[in-house]
Amino acid sequence: MDPGADRGRVPGTTARRLLFFAAVHLAALAACYASAFQLRFDFDIPADDYDLFLRTAPWVLLLKLAVFCRLGSFQSWWRYVTLADLSILLRASTLSGVAVAAVDYFFIASYQIPRAVLLLDWGLTVLLLGGLRSSSRLLREEFWAAITKSRRRPALIIGAESGGEALARQIEGHPRLDYRIVGFLDENRAYHGSRLGRIPFLGGPLDAARLAEKLSVRHLLVIDGSLSGETMRALVQECRQAGIELKVIPPVDRLLNGPYRFQVRDVKIDDLLRRAPVRLDLAAIGEMLRGKRVMVTGGGGSIGSEICRQVMACDPEELILVERAENSLFHIERELKKSSRDGQLTPCIADIGDLERMRRIFRRGRPHIVFHAAAHKHVPLMETAPGEAIKNNVFGTKNLADLADRYGVERFVLVSTDKAVNPTSVMGATKQIAERYIRSLTETSETRFIAVRFGNVLASAGSVVPIFQEQIRAGGPVTVTHPQMTRYFMTIPEASQLVLQAAAMGKGGEIFVLDMGEPVKIADLARDLIRLSGVSADAIEIVFTGPRPGEKLFEELSSDGERLLPTCHPKVQLADHALCDLDDVRESLADLATVVDESSEIVREALRQAVSDYAHGDRGRPVAEIGSSDRQGEVVAAGPDVARALSDTASEANPRLVPASLVPR
Numbered sequence: 269m270d271p272g273a274d275r276g277r278v279p280g281t282t283a284r285r286l287l288f289f290a291a292v293h294l295a296a297l298a299a300c301y302a303s304a305f306q307l308r309f310d311f312d313i314p315a316d317d318y319d320l321f322l323r324t325a326p327w328v329l330l331l332k333l334a335v336f337c338r339l340g341s342f343q344s345w346w347r348y349v350t351l352a353d354l355s356i357l358l359r360a361s362t363l364s365g366v367a368v369a370a371v372d373y374f375f376i377a378s379y380q381i382p383r384a385v386l387l388l389d390w391g392l393t394v395l396l397l398g399g400l401r402s403s404s405r406l407l408r409e410e411f412w413a414a415i416t417k418s419r420r421r422p423a424l425i426i427g428a429e430s431g432g433e434a435l436a437r438q439i440e441g442h443p444r445l446d447y448r449i450v451g452f453l454d455e456n457r458a459y460h461g462s463r464l465g466r467i468p469f470l471g472g473p474l475d476a477a478r479l480a481e482k483l484s485v486r487h488l489l490v491i492d493g494s495l496s497g498e499t500m501r502a503l504v505q506e507c508r509q510a511g512i513e514l515k516v517i518p519p520v521d522r523l524l525n526g527p528y529r530f531q532v533r534d535v536k537i538d539d540l541l542r543r544a545p546v547r548l549d550l551a552a553i554g555e556m557l558r559g560k561r562v563m564v565t566g567g568g569g570s571i572g573s574e575i576c577r578q579v580m581a582c583d584p585e586e587l588i589l590v591e592r593a594e595n596s597l598f599h600i601e602r603e604l605k606k607s608s609r610d611g612q613l614t615p616c617i618a619d620i621g622d623l624e625r626m627r628r629i630f631r632r633g634r635p636h637i638v639f640h641a642a643a644h645k646h647v648p649l650m651e652t653a654p655g656e657a658i659k660n661n662v663f664g665t666k667n668l669a670d671l672a673d674r675y676g677v678e679r680f681v682l683v684s685t686d687k688a689v690n691p692t693s694v695m696g697a698t699k700q701i702a703e704r705y706i707r708s709l710t711e712t713s714e715t716r717f718i719a720v721r722f723g724n725v726l727a728s729a730g731s732v733v734p735i736f737q738e739q740i741r742a743g744g745p746v747t748v749t750h751p752q753m754t755r756y757f758m759t760i761p762e763a764s765q766l767v768l769q770a771a772a773m774g775k776g777g778e779i780f781v782l783d784m785g786e787p788v789k790i791a792d793l794a795r796d797l798i799r800l801s802g803v804s805a806d807a808i809e810i811v812f813t814g815p816r817p818g819e820k821l822f823e824e825l826s827s828d829g830e831r832l833l834p835t836c837h838p839k840v841q842l843a844d845h846a847l848c849d850l851d852d853v854r855e856s857l858a859d860l861a862t863v864v865d866e867s868s869e870i871v872r873e874a875l876r877q878a879v880s881d882y883a884h885g886d887r888g889r890p891v892a893e894i895g896s897s898d899r900q901g902e903v904v905a906a907g908p909d910v911a912r913a914l915s916d917t918a919s920e921a922n923p924r925l926v927p928a929s930l931v932p933r
Contacts, residue, residue, distance in 0.1 A: 290333065293341070296396050297332050301325060304388035320379055324372075328381075331371065332364035332393075339363070357397055365390040420448035423487035424480065425517075426473050426503075427454065427494025436467055450483055455499070473503055477510040488514050497788075501796060508799060549837065552772040556637070556679070557582035563635035564589060565620055565668065566642030568596025571683055574764035575639050580604055586612055588633045590626075590642070592619045620664035630671045638672055639767065640665060641683040647693045651817045654694040654871040655864040661698035662705070662860065669706050673713040681771045682706050682719040684779070686756060686823045689721075689830075690881050693818030697875045697882045703779060705857070708850040710777035718774035720767045721843070722782040723756030723823055732790065736797045744808035746794045749815045753791070756784035756823055770840050779843040781832060787823070827881060 305313055305321050313321070339360045365386055372381045425436060436449040451470040452459070459469040470479050473495060476488055488507060495503065507514045562579050566572035567589035573596075579587055587604070591597035594617055601615045614633065618625045620642050643661050644650055650657040665682065672680040684703055687696030706717040724732070732755075739746045758766075763782065770780035791810065798808050815821065831844040856878040863874045876882050 290337070292400075293336055293397070294329060294333055296400065297329050297336075297393065298325070300392035300396055301328060301385075301389050303392055304385045307388050308382055308384045317382075320381070323379070324381055327371070328368050331367055335364040335367060336360045353401060354398055357401070358394060361390055361393045361397075364393075421487050422450045422483065422485045423447040423489050424451050424453055424470070424476060424483075424485055425449055425467075425489045425491065426452075426476070427491030436464075447487060447489070449489075450485060451479070453479070455495075473499055474506070476503060477506045477512065480510060480512050486512055488512050489517050490514065492516050492518050501792075504796070504799060549769060549772065553768050554582050556772045557584050557768075559583070559585050560636040560678075561586045561588065561633060563587075563629075563633060563638045565591075565638070565640045566683075567591045568593055568600050569641060570760055571764060571767075572639070572641035573600045574760045575641060575767060576600060576604060578761075578764050578768055579639075580607060580612075584612070586614060586633065588629065588635055589613065589615045590618050590620070590629065591615075592617065592642075620668055621659050623667045626667055626671055630675045634675060635677055637679045637681070637771070638668065638677050639681045639683065639771070640668055643683070643699070645685070645695060647687070647695050647818045648816045650695040650698075651693065652868070654868050654875065655866070657694045657698045658860055658864050658871065658875075661695070662701050662857065663864075665702040666705055666857065669709055669717065672715050672717075673709060677715050679716045679718065679771055679774065680706065681767065681774070682717070683767060684719045684721040686721055686723045686781075687820075689823075689827045690883070691879060692820050692883050694872065694875065695818070697879045700879055700882075701853075701856070701860075704848045705853050707777055707779070707845075708848040708853045711847065711850055716774055716776035718771060718776070719779045720770045720782065721779055722758055722763050722766070723784050724758070732793070733797065736794055740798060740808055745811040746798065746808055747811050747813050748791050748794050749813055749819060750821060751791050751812060752789070753815065753819075753821055754787040754789050754823070756787050757793075758782065758784050766839055769837055773835060773837065773840065777847060779830075779845060780835070781841045781843050783839040783841060 302321070302325075305317065309317060339356055341356055341360050368381070368389075369386055372386075436452075449467055451468050452464060453471055453473050453476060454460075454469060455472055457472070460471060462469050473490075480486065480488065488503075490500070490503070504514060506512075557579055562584045564572050564576050564579065564587070567576050568591040572591070576587060576589060587608075589597060589601060589604075591600075597615050597617060601613060604613055616629050618629060620626060620640075642664065644657050669680060671677075682702060684699050685696065687693060688700040688703055689696075691697040691700055703719045703721075706719060709715070710717050736746055766782045770778075770782070774780070791812075794810055798810075827843075827845075833842045833844050835842050860874055860878060863870050
């Protein structure tokens with residue numbers, strides 16, 4: 269089909285629509301002008317005045333029609349009429365009335381239109397056209413809703429403060445949604461007992477099950493972001509027990525920012541972990557990125573690709589995508605090409621450990637800003653290959669940081685992790701060394717070196733959520749390491765946006781820690797995912813396998829020698845720390861460089877020498893046990909009877925605990 273065919277039809281359709289509205293306005297204006305004469309003379313117009321009406325009507329109507337057209341009165345959609353449209357109508361009626369009076373007074377000497385006729389004509393124009401426009405919306409929102417009431421499903425909306433009344437109108441006026449809103453639920457008790465439009469406030473979110481039974485409602489619509497994760501989890505449980513269907517709808521600001529698309533969706537795991545929405549200093553971020561050459565390493569990964577999307581929204585001069593996995597790079601480049609101009613995207617297949625390749629990329633691209641998200645991140649895998657973790661996470665970062673210094677990069681942002689705090693894993697220890705190296709360069713470099721530290725990224729590739737979902741689809745069991753294992757979680761967009769925010773704030777040498785809310789128990793996360801899959805929590809077994817080598821029971825946000833200080837952004841904190849001596853760090857790196865290809869035991873011993881607070885359990889045991897420690901989260905070696913030792917802790921949730929080697933894969 270010729271794509272030009274559709275484009276050719278649009279102007280014709282628009283022209284016909286404008287002609288139709290012009291005809292409607294002309295008829296309405298004629299009726300108002302005629303009615304003004306009738307009212308002025310009590311429906312008995314003298315012959316002379318009737319002749320005056322006939323002589324003035326053509327130019328009066330054409331002049332008024334021109335004013336209405338000039339002010340855009342024909343372009344508005346009557347079924348979506350708002351107070352802004354009525355304001356335009358009032359201005360058009362007033363200006364057209366003034367124009368008619370001016371022409372009549374200054375340019376026509378042989379006759380004068382009675383002033384009362386002009387005033388009546390103005391009032392009738394406002395009333396008639398305003399009534400016509402409002403009646404279209406009234407018919408759509410009230411009468412049509414009343415006519416189709418029996419066919420529509422009654423529903424409650426939670427979150428009226430997030431634009432509930434506007435969303436209720438959208439839902440009831442949407443041709444494909446068959447909901448009828450019978451009430452609002454909101455956590456703000458000040459609203460309870462009042463009304464918003466014709467819809468009453470009936471109570472709070474946790475009254476949903478009681479009110480649904482009372483009103484025979486089986487559908488609950490939650491405005492996205494209006495509830496905390498804790499409240500959402502409780503609500504999901506209540507609704508499932510009461511047989512209520514729970515759906516999520518987008519807030520008004522999301523409808524207004526971008527293409528209009530109203531979508532009702534199922535509850536996702538993100539909703540259960542939701543915190544207060546992240547609000548960014550968009551002006552500072554835009555100023556930092558607009559017109560700049562930006563490099564993102566690991567650009568095909570979960571965090572790297574989202575950083576690329578956020579950067580592209582700020583219109584950089586060039587975005588340099590560095591990724592060693594060609595398939596990941598292909599997909600993100602293909603996605604970003606849709607919204608980029610020619611020459612704005614530069615994909616580079618490269619390994620950050622290849623110094624010569626990276627030097628050529630820096631020399632050609634001359635980036636102003638580097639976001640370094642490339643890393644080996646999987647804790648258990650890095651325990652089996654500590655030398656590879658050092659090569660990538662330490663020396664890959666060193667390569668990039670040295671090149672950034674040499675080629676005059678303005679800002680270098682390292683994406684780090686909370687596992688670098690009091691590390692118990694190879695991955696955490698290598699990320700701490702990477703942090704220390706870029707901080708030490710701050711002493712001598714003009715580049716602003718910044719580290720941003722956050723926790724687990726929800727639903728990122730290889731993370732716990734996709735693994736749980738795969739296990740649930742297979743019918744179980746869902747494997748959790750420990751009943752008390754907790755982690756901090758962020759969504760991918762949330763983490764990426766705050767990385768950009770921290771980058772805009774950094775002056776050089778800072779370690780920023782992102783506010784990740786309250787830690788979440790992994791076992792609770794597994795139960796939530798099971799419930800969201802549509803089955804009861806008892807239908808799929810949860811098996812506790814014991815912590816894997818290098819894992820902590822609890823993650824930490826700051827080390828023993830750091831303090832978390834507030835910044836100008838409520839979601840970003842600063843880890844107060846002493847600067848590292850560059851010579852000392854380089855000496856540690858030189859020692860590590862001599863052992864990266866040695867056995868795992870030798871590499872780990874070198875890591876212990878380089879990172880004073882690195883603690884590691886005996887990797888030879890089948891399962892690591894979380895024991896007593898002076899520091900929360902430290903892993904201590906376990907004996908062969910760890911399953912029996914942990915069974916008491918697991919009894920509260922009542923699943924069984926088995927060694928990891930016996931869990932079906």
